[in-house]
Amino acid sequence: QKEVEQDPGPLSVPEGAIVSLNCTYSNSAFQYFMWYRQYSRKGPELLMYTYSSGNKEDGRFTAQVDKSSKYISLFIRDSQPSDSATYLCAFPNFGNEKLTFGTGTRLTIIP
């Protein structure tokens, strides 16, 4: 079983739609949860992080964590063409500086 599972897509949705991006993980030691966004020809940038179950909202973005199911989600409301990017979930490893990444989901918002 892979430590992190993320559907690579691609995912195409019309502008204005709600987007749901998801990752599952198997390592119970993961306590923090991150979402990175990577635009074409750029490196990943941290979008959001959270360390508790439940929801965390930042503008049009909501990160949701369900530790009991080992499942995290990123929701994008009122999606814009500028949201077109690859979204990677990332899990900090306890006690060191390393991150475990998902494969990334490539998202395209169609105007």
Added chain:
Amino acid sequence: ETGVTQTPRHLVMGMTNKKSLKCEQHLGHNAMYWYKQSAKKPLELMFVYNFKEQTENNSVPSRFSPECPNSSHLFLHLHTLQPEDSALYLCASSPSGGGVRWNEQFFGPGTRLTVL
């Protein structure tokens, strides 16, 4: 310059060539990383340096040789690469010292490497 910069942005090399990738961070961080990014695969951590000392070598073939002369600069020396080494090579940096901030990595734009 701000953030993390990488040069060159694109590199094409033959299997017998020797080349180097350069990374520089302007964030005052003490940890630096090399990653390999291939299509449909998770980011692969290659090397980690903390305060110029290598703390991680993730079973990387010896044809990749990292160098960290100071906390702001990181190099990846390449020699006798294989076509399967073609990928995007990303450099990242982060603060050291524990806590969530330790894991917040800032990435450069990457070097797109093609090995012929």
